[in-house]
Amino acid sequence: MKVSKQNIKNLLSSVSSDGRGAFERFYNLYYDQVFRFAYYCLGEKEACKEVVSDVFFSIWKSKARLKEIDNIDTYLYITVRNEALRHISRSNSVNKIQMDQLYSCLLYTSDAADEAR
16 A cells, blocks of 8 residues: 555654554554564564564654654664564574574665665
8 A cells, every 4th residue: 555755754744743543553554564563573473473563662652753754664674673683682592594594684774874865
């Protein structure tokens, strides 16, 4: 589903001020995108669920700042990347596969940010 930039700006502004109803719409709109990118970074479904939960909780905590965001896609990619890094650093065993996936994730995020500019 394609949503216009203005509609996204309006949604972010609503989340900033209105709270739950608008946040639920935001969550439903972006959940799949956030989950797919978390899976790209981590490759484990359970880890992704945890990271996605952390991402949306973080967004809820700082919802007042959402109306200041110009590119929500880039913001979400960077937030997911950072949460994935935290998740890996908290996990007891970091194996080579996770590090390779993380490296790919970091490269992808960097490329996505460059394209957004």
